[in-house]
Amino acid sequence: MSINYGLDIKMSNHVIKTLTHGWKFRRVVSVDGAKDTKAEEDWQDVSSVPSDIHSELIKNKAIPDxxxxxxxxxAAWIADETWVYRTTFPTPQEYYHMRDLAVDLVLEGLDTFATVFFNGRTMLKSDNMFVSHRIDTRDYLAKNGEDNVLEIVFESARQKGLQRVKEHPEHSHIVHQTEVSRGPVRKAQYHWGWDWGPILLTCGPWKPVYLETYVCRIGDIRVDYRxxxxxxxxxxxxxxxTGFAVASVEVELLFEENTILSSRDENNWDPRDGLTTWNYASAELELRSDPQLWWPRGYGSPNLYQVRVKTTADDGRVLAEKEQSIGFRKVELVQEADDNGKSFYFRVNGIDIFIGGSCWIPADSFLSQVPDQRYRDWISLLADGNQNMIRVWGGGVYESDAFYTACDELGILVWQDFMFACASYPTYPEFLQSVEREARQNLRRLRHHPSIVIWCGNNEDYQLIERYNLTYDFGDKDPESWLKTNFPARYIYEHLLPQIISSETALPKAIYHPGSPWGNGWTTTLKVEPNIGDIHQWSVWNGEARPWQCLPEMGGRFVxxxxxxxxxxxxxxxxxxxDxxxxxxxxxxxDSHNKAVSYERRLLAYLGENFRLSYDLEEFAYLTQVLQADTMSCAYKSxxxxxxxxxxxxxxxVLVWQLNDCWPTISWAVVDYYLVKKPAWYAIKRAMSEVAVGVSRKFHDWTARPADALWKRDTGHVDPTKGMREVEFDVWVSSSKLKSMRGGRVVVRFVSVSTGKDIKEKMEKDVDEILGNGCTETLAGCKFDWEAAETEPEPFVIHASLWVDGEQISSDTSWPDPLKYLDFSERGVKVDYTSEGMVKISADKPVKCFVISERQGVKISDNGFDLVPGEKPVQVCIQGSGNNDLSWTCI
Known part of the structure; x- marks a missing residue:
């Protein structure tokens, strides 16, 4: 049964009463070691549940945003306080009139250390944000028409975490990204702050709370298939x-709202047995007539079926009904020995799929405030950008059902981390029990989503082994021995979680990867070359902070x-x-909105190496966007x-870190908190087009010190002389079409940066076959011949285009580096408004990264593109903004 929160749902003695409104909250103050009792007027109104304490304090004007x-x-003080939520509600009338009626209180998520009091009695203690609770209330309900009082006390996660650290001195409690208290607490780790997010340790009933009365209820539905x-x-x-009496169970398989298959089991459960829970597992169905498989975006339709389970009484009344969406697909993680080590790629329904996508952090610091539509908007934006995978990062949460439903319906693959990130987690018994409950619950909730193709044990936890010289022997396969080392969390990632996945996902068996990054236990080139497993490539920005132009040679089997x-x-x-x-x-x-460590040094270094700097805010912001877009273009296409x-x-x-932000900030996100796209989003979209031509020239690092002349800057590739370095370039075509294309032509032009004129006759290469689902090398190692040029040596752009049946279907441009040495004056940019919302843009000389200023609510078809004279003008459709509002920037 679908639950539409905020409404009461009724079906034949099955009623769900959402406890959305009528709540109050307050801070609990300790007086001489005892909790005080404040007057009723000291309570403040809760806007609605789901809720978090920060949002309520903002709405009550107790703190600024x-x-x-x-x-x-x-807002820092809030994290160390204790808070209480309270509501009242009547006992369901049905309870007074029916002997066989269950009344459950369901709390889908409590953040995090919560004690639940029902009519003054302790009903529940919870210490895990990621688990839900269902409690039989029949022994707690108020009698004689009195209202029930529900109170939930939330203690400080930070203080409880520090307490647990003290209680377990046997563990090292190593954590990165903020303080040690987060390690032993099963709460969204990013609430402690991260290098892109604020420290906002909130609490509250962050998921729905409701009262459910029933004579029969259908809980978990598991569908195994091959x-x-x-x-x-x-x-x-x-x-x-779960119920008192059921006469029959009916199972149906539906496609496009039509019943395809059905099975009915006539049995009787004696009501004298009382409230009983049993596992019904007798429905065996075969879908023979042209089953419609679920396909990732770009490879076919993401077809979905519905499984409907219905129970009836002996008089034919429907007691309970529940539907679950499911898609049928085969997924393999192909890890085979080859000339480069061991492969790492996904095969879906027998088709190899190149992954181009993004990493995902939580959509907000205050998750209770995120509506379902916002998740849909995010995933739609990902799909519109030609991306096909989202990686749910392990420092956040197991996401909303709306998130995964959008992925299912839009054909977006999901890489799902378990919620562990950048820490050495403890393994004392209570912690492991909590982790097991968390894992089982979330696997049962999410296992039917066809979009989820891989589960991963953690994010970057194995990196601590290398950084702190922790014990890890890949050859040791005894899980009990791992618990005795100073990296006991290996037990979680390589024993506990695989066992749970095996028992909870029989067919098709879920793919599991111990960590990200991970390759035979190691995560960096310190131990092995990046020729096995996945890697996090942070030698650009972090680490060595190498030039982004080096990325093509810095890849791995899966980035x-x-x-x-x-x-x-x-x-x-x-x-x-x-201000x-x-x-x-x-x-x-x-600066306070950029949480990256040493970001000033890193960002200014990259900007200073590549651009003529401006400290006007708009121009500075624009240059950072050009830098990010160039990085994305280089990485994805290479x-x-x-x-x-x-x-x-x-x-x-390849998965970029990251798609989104959890607050308005400066970060690695390619789309900001308000869903406004940066130019990098468009760069990825172009690089991930179904058919995309790519061009690159051999990179000479002008910031390096040449061995033959220690004093000399290596700028010959951009400041040419007779003794200049040769300009060497490659052209290739990538295609995700499953069938090869016949009869294409690649055209390469060489256009002067200073004049906009061709400095040499264009090159043309007929391509007999453009390989399907792969890359066709078209021009490799071509060396530009200045003897055949029509001018003296000068900087030029290389423009490559792909033509099929007389139509240009893709283009790409390679610029000389660094851009700061080039003269971009007098570009002759023309912006013509051809019709309402349509703009045609061209230039007399090459233009780098033409960016139309974007804002919330405005949709632009293309942005951050280069302009090359002699090519067709770029046409852009702008929705949600009048032409008079258009402003743009370019180098």
């Missing part, structure tokens, strides 16, 4: 049923993290910086090139 200016600092070569889908349906910071658009900056005096790069307010061909999959995919 922590997302604005420096207000985060004024697809044979016919193809036929063989299904087994298991349902957990599950990499990134580059950028400011959001100006309108977003103005939203969180309200005009603070609106400059490096202001105290802007690593997609390494997809190669069947049997030669050097790189299986």
């Amino acid at each position: 922590p997302f604005i200016d420096l207000n985060e600092l004024q 697809i044979d070569t016919t193809p036929t889908v063989h299904l087994s349906v298991h349902a957990e049923i 599950s993290e990499f990134g580059m910071e950028a400011y959001p658009h100006l309108e977003t900056i103005h939203k969180f910086v309200t 005009e005096k603070e609106r400059y790069p490096g202001s105290k307010t802007i 690593w997609r090139r390494h997809w190669g061909s069947k049997g030669k999959r050097k790189c299986g995919g």
